[in-house]
Amino acid sequence: MTTELKPNVYLVTGGGGNSTVIVGNTGVLVVDAKVSAPAGTALVAEIAKITPKPITTVFLTHSDPDHITGVQSMPAGVKVIANEGNKREQAEMTAAGGRGVPPPQSLPTQVTTKTKETMTIDGVKFELYHWAAAHTQGDLVVYLPDQKILATGDIIQSNRADDNPLMHYPEKRGSSEGWIKSVKEMIALNADVYVPGHGDPIKKADMEKRLAATSARRDLVMKLAKEGKSIDDIKAASPNLNQQGQPLPAPAPGANPNSTFIEIVSAEATGKK
Numbered sequence: 001m002t003t004e005l006k007p008n009v010y011l012v013t014g015g016g017g018n019s020t021v022i023v024g025n026t027g028v029l030v031v032d033a034k035v036s037a038p039a040g041t042a043l044v045a046e047i048a049k050i051t052p053k054p055i056t057t058v059f060l061t062h063s064d065p066d067h068i069t070g071v072q073s074m075p076a077g078v079k080v081i082a083n084e085g086n087k088r089e090q091a092e093m094t095a096a097g098g099r100g101v102p103p104p105q106s107l108p109t110q111v112t113t114k115t116k117e118t119m120t121i122d123g124v125k126f127e128l129y130h131w132a133a134a135h136t137q138g139d140l141v142v143y144l145p146d147q148k149i150l151a152t153g154d155i156i157q158s159n160r161a162d163d164n165p166l167m168h169y170p171e172k173r174g175s176s177e178g179w180i181k182s183v184k185e186m187i188a189l190n191a192d193v194y195v196p197g198h199g200d201p202i203k204k205a206d207m208e209k210r211l212a213a214t215s216a217r218r219d220l221v222m223k224l225a226k227e228g229k230s231i232d233d234i235k236a237a238s239p240n241l242n243q244q245g246q247p248l249p250a251p252a253p254g255a256n257p258n259s260t261f262i263e264i265v266s267a268e269a270t271g272k273k
């Protein structure tokens, strides 16, 4: 489904993660590319209903398959911009082989390496951010300063039953420390609209609520872990904590099981990597 967020900026949902579509002077720029070749084709068809202009550029917020696989359905030669960590992860996924191998078209053709990179493409101003490894080590947050629209990637997912963040740890080096830092910075940008990786767009007040809830939860786990409490102790000592986090999605076949919030924060508290 396509929703207009502001003039020339659209949200296309379904078929994997959210895609933000920006119509430039002569072409179309897209943030995230859906879960499969058919889903990518459906995205291209949705964009064709908005404008006859060709897709020229794709930004990838991170390397998870539901955000990158559909690049193969975009026009050949499309520019793919992502953080250097994303490129590294795709190389690792390719080296590991099996079902998790990304299509070659998804590999970034241009990488960001700094905390903030500013660029104007086709008349559209972008600010690209990577403050820390939050959801993954290759997170890229895409901000449109003129429209005040921010694409968070999966650092924020508004369709989960709770406000518990999802971090890929250890395999993509996500961290709760990086999550807190990144969310604080996103809030400081004061966007009108925050487009999450999954779910409906949210406002700054909702971002602040998520930050407060996760910070409180993290502080408690940190304290208990530093006192030497085991994962099971922490779970037992804070039954509330478990209820605040719904189970994480099942990992892809052959992938590492997802670590829980308590496991990730405990590892950070005790310095275990």
Ligand SMILES: [Zn+2]
Pocket: 062, 064, 135, 154, 197
């Ligand atoms: Zn993800």
